[in-house]
Amino acid sequence: MFKNYIKMAWRNAIRQKQFAMLNILGLSIGIATCFIIGLYIHSEMTYDRFHEKGDRIYRVNQPDIWGDWNDISANTGPNVATALRTDAPDFEAITRIFNTGAQVVRTNEQNEVNIYNEGQYYAAEENFFDVFSFKFSQGDPHSVLKEPRSMVVTKEKAYQYFGETDPMGKTVEVKDWEGKWQTYTVRGVLEEVPYKSHIQFDVLVSLSSFSDRLNVHGWKWIWTAFSTYGLVKEGTDIQALTSKLQEIPPKWAPPTTERIFNQKFEEFTKGHQWTLYLQPLKEIYRSSTPNFNTFGPAGNPMYVKIFGAIGVLVLLLSSINFMNLSTARSSKRAKEIGVRKVLGSKRRGLIKQFVLESILFVLIGTILALVLVQISLGTFNAITDVQLELLYYLSNPLFIGIVVVFILILGVLSGSYPAFYLSMFRPVETLKGKISNRFRGKGIRNGLVVFQFTISIALVICTLFVQKQLSYTASMDIGFKKDNILQIHNIDQIGFDTEILKTKLESNPAFSKVGKSFGLPPNIWTGDRYKALGAKNDVVQLRNVRAEGDYLDVLGLKFIAGRNFDASRTNDKYKVVLNEEAVKMLGWGNQEDYKADNPVGKIVALASGDEDEFEVIGVVKDFNFNSVKQEIGPLVIIHHQNDKVWDYGAGLSYYSMRLNTDVLGSPNDLQEVIDTVREEIAQVDPAVPFEYSFMDQDFENTFIAEQQMGNVLNIFTTLALIIACLGLFGLTAFSAEQRVKELGIRKVLGAKVSELVLLFSSEFTKLIVISVILSTPIAYFLVDDWLANFAYRTSIDLWVFAVASCSAIIITVLTVSFQAIKLASTNPIESLRTE
Secondary structure (H helix, E strand, O other): OHHHHHHHHHHHHHHOHHHHHHHHHHHHHHHHHHHHHHHHHHHHHOOOOOOOOHHHEEEEEEEOOOOOOOOEEOOEOOHHHHHHHHHOOOEEEEEEEEEOOOEEEEEEEOOEEEEEEEOOEEEEOOOHHHHOOOOEEEOOOOOOOOOOOEEEEEHHHHHHHHOOOOOOOOEEEEEOOOOOEEEEEEEEEEOOOOOOOOOOOOEEEEHHHHHHHHOOHHHOOOOOOEEEEEEEOOOOOHHHHHHHHOOHHHHHOHHHHHHHHOOOHHHHOOOOOOOOEEEEHHHHOOOOOOOOOOOOOOOOHHHHHHHHHHHHHHHHHHHHHHHHHHHHOHHHHHHHHHHHHHOOOOHHHHHHHHHHHHHHHHHHHHHHHHHHHHHHHHHHHHHHOOOOOHHHHHOOHHHHHHHHHHHHHHHHHHHHHHHHHHHOOOHHHHHOOOOOHHHOOHHHHHHHHHHHHHHHHHHHHHHHHHHHHHHHHHHOOOOOOOOOEEEEOOHHHOOOOOHHHHHHHHOOOOEEEEEEEOOOOOEOOOEEEEEEOOOOOOOEEEEEEEEOHHHHHHHOOOEEEEOOOOOOOHHHHHEEEEEHHHHHHOOOOOHHHOOOOOOOOOEEEEOOOOOOEEEEEEEEOOOOOEOOOOOOOOEEEEEOOOOOOOOOOOOOOEEEEEEOOOOOOOHHHHHHHHHHHHHHHHHHOOOOOOOEEEHHHHHHHOOHHHHHHHHHHHHHHHHHHHHHHHHHHHHHHHHHHHHHHHHHHHHHOOOOHHHHHHHHHHHHHHHHHHHHHHHHHHHHHHHHHHHOOOOOOOOOOHHHHHHHHHHHHHHHHHHHHHHHHHHHOOOHHHHHOOO
């Protein structure tokens, strides 16, 4: 019997090729979309699963004590680990990883000196590999980081440094923050770090190499350059342990707050709780809090939810297509059903037949979908910056089992409605060529099409607003001209005196202005605690950046009060420039208040150490020094030669140049200028790695995740529209079968072809209008919720809804027109000959 069912299903598919092709096409698109999204979600949800003790590893998080205390940070001070080892015996091990910042590495192999600027270069404690299970190809994981100046490199990095030579015991030199070269010995070589790890590194050195800096007692609780991890003992009550940890900051942190900020712990944390949180390792990457990870990638759970919802909806749309297309061919199978019932077939047998046909279609669609997935994964990986591999999953028996169950469930669900619908036909009426009026199911089919286009139109609207928001943020006024600014990195590697290089750069006619800074928008994250002069004034947290006056001219900042730094005034090095928000935070009012109470000449003091005082000489109009996703915060611009600030003589520094567009006529000219700068830096110090960037591109890079989401959304929205149109085509085919005689009579009675086309099309146009009405509030809610994540958001304009609605109606007319014109052009003799 089963064999006969398969034969009949195959014959029906061959006999009705158009139906079979449309069904398989719709199913394959929907299933392929669902599979790709499923692989993406599985990848996002399975980070850090390769660690043997992963179920017992927790990261210790705390409030962002340098910013908004309501935000959670993954960065802690070095002494958090010390306190945990002393006061929390529930931990089997505590380990730390330290962000040293990018380091310059020098190798000398076969008398050939090479310089590398290593961005993924960190320091870790000697027990780091006792906690984490990274795979070694050489070296003992338990001892590779035991000795100071020990280094572990990945296999790829070892090849880059030493070629085919055995790297074990080899030495490299690393430039320290004083400009001296320190020798490190390679003690271990790792296999490549799995890309599904929230900790990504090329080089790890022993944390004991920085013992002199770790022993600076004053900063041990506020030097938040570390991530702290704990391996809890078996059977530990995490909730009870978390409660116990809250006793640690009030006990251990007071000496730091008193020594550095001249405040008791209670004053420092006023209005806030210094809470320690335990975050399971397997939740770190996919969690929305914290939303930033210093040592590797951080996922976005919102995108997982969005793509997951799209995958389910697209699959649902393709299933609806199958139902509509199956019922659309009902009249062609009515006599077959009637004959089989007359010959003794039971309704149960007919239902089995149709469900089996559905499963076979889903099976074929799934096979084709897997082919489509394999073909398109490369493009999807490039768009989303992930590394998905279908073959890896196909080799997993569990995945195969899931696919089989998926085929059976989808086949049964998609085939159930057509099976019950077709099996209810009465043999007497079907053999006479009449399909029962008792179960036409017109309302159900129309409802399914309305549902399809409601979802599709909502997706179109959302996609348009994503692109509108990206366009808005790219073109909005950020307070200065970010275009045509070339930025040269690693200037700090030259040393403190860089005037020789600046003179060379200023002599280049391609640059209209050159300036030095110790930070670059949109990545100015350093800050400190300040207060307006006066004992009663509150301490406020302000971002700061060190820069010379020329840099402010490079940006083209607008002064609304006072002046810029003047290189001819030596005392300016102890002056500061504020932005409007900083003036407001310090309690000095808005721009309207400056005439009566000008902030220029007032004193702002550091709320730490000796509480050094700096005079305000200027106020600049607010500008975006961070991503435009965030509101403009308060900023203190400190003179780059100010030796009273704690980071004087340290930190990354840059030269920025505004390009003279009158001189640069082509991209080749720009490349020549870049090459010239490269040569000039090499003349000053050949050991400095040459790196450059453009400020406008840096701002664009802050929206990479949104751009990726927009590109993926474009693709899936297009697929959803294609599937919806296939469903609409199926419904028009069904309607054409049902109304062929009606329209034949109308034509005999004198109706024109255009009138019949309009009559036939209007029914479906009404469905799309209903879909527009339903999709509008849904899309509005989704768009408004997504835009709430941006400090500066595009307006929700009606024209976007109008464009999406008109597009849907045009697509409907084009889709329906084929069947409408074909039906209206049919000779009425052909449709009425049996009457």
